[in-house]
Amino acid sequence: xxxxxxxxxxxxxxxxxxxxxxxxxxxxxxxxxxxxxxxxxxxxxxxxxxxxxxxxxxxxxxxxxxxxxxxxxxxxxxxxxxxxxxxxxxxxxxxxxxxxxxxxxxxxxxxxxxxxxxxxxxxxxxxxxxxxxxxxxxxxxxxxxxxxxxxxxxxxxxxxxxxxxxxxxxxxxx
Amino acid sequence: xxxxxxxxxxxxxxxxxxxxxxxxxxxxxxxxxxxxxxxxxxxxxxxxxxxxxxxxxxxxxxxxxxxxxxxxxxxxxxxxxxxxxxxxxxxxxxxxxxxxxxxxxxxxxxxxxxxxxxxxxxxxxxxxxxxxxxxxxxxxxxxxxxxxxxxxxxxxxxxxxxxxxxxxxxxxxxxxxxxxxxxxxxxxxxxxxxxxxxxxxxxxxxxxxxxxxxxxxxxxxxxxxxxxxxxxxxxxxxxxxxxxxxxxxxxxxxxxxxxxxxxxxxxxx
Numbered sequence: 001x002x003x004x005x006x007x008x009x010x011x012x013x014x015x016x017x018x019x020x021x022x023x024x025x026x027x028x029x030x031x032x033x034x035x036x037x038x039x040x041x042x043x044x045x046x047x048x049x050x051x052x053x054x055x056x057x058x059x060x061x062x063x064x065x066x067x068x069x070x071x072x073x074x075x076x077x078x079x080x081x082x083x084x085x086x087x088x089x090x091x092x093x094x095x096x097x098x099x100x101x102x103x104x105x106x107x108x109x110x111x112x113x114x115x116x117x118x119x120x121x122x123x124x125x126x127x128x129x130x131x132x133x134x135x136x137x138x139x140x141x142x143x144x145x146x147x148x149x150x151x152x153x154x155x156x157x158x159x160x161x162x163x164x165x166x167x168x169x170x171x172x173x174x
Numbered sequence: 175x176x177x178x179x180x181x182x183x184x185x186x187x188x189x190x191x192x193x194x195x196x197x198x199x200x201x202x203x204x205x206x207x208x209x210x211x212x213x214x215x216x217x218x219x220x221x222x223x224x225x226x227x228x229x230x231x232x233x234x235x236x237x238x239x240x241x242x243x244x245x246x247x248x249x250x251x252x253x254x255x256x257x258x259x260x261x262x263x264x265x266x267x268x269x270x271x272x273x274x275x276x277x278x279x280x281x282x283x284x285x286x287x288x289x290x291x292x293x294x295x296x297x298x299x300x301x302x303x304x305x306x307x308x309x310x311x312x313x314x315x316x317x318x319x320x321x322x323x324x325x326x327x328x329x330x331x332x333x334x335x336x337x338x339x340x341x342x343x344x345x346x347x348x349x350x351x352x353x354x355x356x357x358x359x360x361x362x363x364x365x366x367x368x369x370x371x372x373x374x375x376x377x378x379x380x381x382x383x384x385x386x387x388x389x390x391x392x393x394x395x396x397x398x399x400x401x402x403x404x405x406x407x408x409x410x411x412x413x414x415x416x417x418x419x420x421x422x423x424x425x426x427x428x429x430x431x432x433x434x435x436x437x438x439x440x441x442x443x
Contacts, residue, residue, distance in 0.1 A: 074435060075280075075429070075433040075434055075435040075436075075437075075439065076429050076432050076433060076434065094423050095423050095424050095425065095426045096288075096316050096317070096422070096423050096424070096425040096426075097288070097316050097317075097425060097427060097441075097442075098428075098429070099423075100428075118429075120240060120241070121226075121316055121442065122422075122423040123224060123226055123229075123316065123442070124226060124229050124240055124241070125240070126420070127226065127229050127231060127240075128229070128231035128238050128239075128240040129231065129233075129238065130238055130240070149432065150432075150434045151432060151434065152432060167235075167236045167237045168237045168238075169237065169238050169239075169240065170237070170238070170239040170240060170241075170242065170243070171240045171241065172240075172241060172242070173241045173242020
């Protein structure tokens with residue numbers, strides 16, 4: 001299991017202090033596109049005002065992380081194969097359980113390669129206020145970063161879509 | 175001390191993706207409205223989180239962050255506590271079957287093939303339409319839009335209908351709680367995502383209680399042929415929302431043929 005599998009995001013936490021030296025930590029592993037009941041655990045720990053508390057948390061979290069299985073992202077896409085491509089959105093398939101964005105990428109020799117890029121379910125986008133039309137854009141090139149398929153060429157999982165003016169949609173945490 | 179704890183949490187978060195606070199489950203802030211018949215009025219769209227409470231988008235200078243977003247310090251705590259998974263207890267002779275199905279979940283779980291999750295896995299209704307003698311549950315699921323028509327006029331189950339994913343239901347009131355009993359459920363669904371199969375004799379009892387602008391939903395599954403005891407799920411809380419349901423996007427699964435790792439595949443519910 002890698003950090004990519006866990007879609008690690010250091011900002012994705014909240015905390016609640018309970019008393020002077022005790023707080024409750026609820027741990028949730030987050031998947032890009034799926035969350036899993038098995039992956040959700042809670043733990044209450046005492047920090048005891050020392051780094052020993054951190055070791056307890058880290059150990060528990062690592063154990064919980066290791067105890068869970070893989071998911072669609074790591075099952076299909078390889079976190080060790082990041083990509084960054086620039087192209088024009090040719091098509092958006094607004095479907096579940098994952099939306100597909102097809103990007104026409106012009107190669108150095110002038111040929112055009114069509115990438116099939118998978119991303120979050122429609123409910124994620126709806127909650128974020130991203131519509132199909134917003135993904136389709138205005139025809140100007142966009143830069144997409146993500147990770148490639150384990151086996152399929154020109155197939156990837158989207159981390160971020162960046163527009164020419166610098167605005168971006170960050171869809172995956174890692 | 176505060177800095178130390180913050181540092182510890184930040185470092186710990188490198189190992190895990192999410193921490194959140196306990197769900198508040200606070201009672202409603204409005205009086206519970208009632209119908210002309212005197213029952214609690216369950217009409218409305220009810221946001222139960224749909225399994226994606228962890229998605230807390232942020233708008234950042236014209237950009238949009240969908241997941242993994244920095245949350246402002248003033249952000250209210252997430253109500254997205256996810257407790258350890260609930261699993262039904264099986265009679266001993268069926269434990270191996272459950273384990274086998276769980277081990278082959280990617281190959282066997284019907285939900286991963288865009289099928290109706292069935293009861294009780296589909297969870298609380300996303301919208302309720304309540305009229306005299308009848309209540310309609312509407313669902314906006316990842317796999318599609320589904321509905322249930324639940325008579326509350328005292329009639330019994332329908333005779334001679336095929337088994338279905340959401341079964342045949344009757345509803346009645348116990349005080350201010352709507353009780354919905356459902357049978358005739360197709361035996362192809364799972365109770366959870368870990369191989370929890372059931373028979374065609376499954377009977378699910380749901381209890382829905384409105385308090386102000388919150389709705390508590392609790393389901394208990396009875397299948398004595400395979401379950402060691404009735405499986406009583408923890409209550410789930412939904413909140414009244416003015417967001418209207420939309421037609422679900424078609425569900426077309428394409429990943430499974432390309433899965434390189436066949437261990438557990440997550441799913442939102």
